[in-house]
Amino acid sequence: MRLLGALLAALLxxxxxxxxxxxxGFLVMILWNWLLVGATSIIGVxxxxxxxxxxxxxxxxxxxxxxxxxSSS
Numbered sequence: 565m566r567l568l569g570a571l572l573a574a575l576l577x578x579x580x581x582x583x584x585x586x587x588x589g590f591l592v593m594i595l596w597n598w599l600l601v602g603a604t605s606i607i608g609v610x611x612x613x614x615x616x617x618x619x620x621x622x623x624x625x626x627x628x629x630x631x632x633x634x635s636s637s
Contacts, residue, residue: 589620596622 597613604611614622 592623593619
C-alpha cells in the first residue's frame, strides 16, 4: 500500500511537471509572436512566428543557459 502511494505521488509530480512545461512553452510562443514579430516588422527585419514546440524548446534552452547555480560552502 505504501508503494502504491509513492507511485501515485510520483505520477502526480510528473503530470504537474508536464503541465507547467506545456504552459511555459505556450507562454513563450504567445509572447514571441506578439512582441517580437510585431516589433521587428516595424523596423523591416521581420522575425518569423514560432510554434508551441519551438516555444517550449526556447524556454528550455534559456533555462539551461541562464540558470543560476550558486552553491553555499
